[in-house]
Amino acid sequence: MSSPTATLERLPRSMQAMLVIGAVALAAFPLVPIEGTDFYLQMLTQMMILAIFAMSLDLLQGVTGLVSLGHAAFFGIAGYALAFLTPQDAPMALWWSLPAAVLAAAVAALVIGFLVVRTKGIYFIMVTMAFAQMVYFLFFDNKALG
16 A cells, blocks of 8 residues: 655645745855845845744734734834843843843733733724834833833
């Protein structure tokens, strides 16, 4: 009795092309910091950050069906926490300040999520927008933070 095997020939042609492009991009990815200029490295970093943001929004909206207007507030909280915790003259501090920034965003998400998850529909959208505005005004109207 033979079992079906997944070979490259059995996949559709568009899927084959996507796999080849993905494999080439994955193989070239480690070479960017070596051969690339600072511009390309910064552009690649920004693309990866925005890809993570898009995947998390797709998970929230596509899988659970919850529409959030305050999704970027957690990215802002982590960004401000990282900027606040990382001194400019100590790049090695990134190894402890990056997990601390993620922890700050996770704690904020836990507190906000505890209050927001009880609402549904348009009320969920409005409450997430209200929390996003509160985070916005916390950072932009506070003299110490920005």
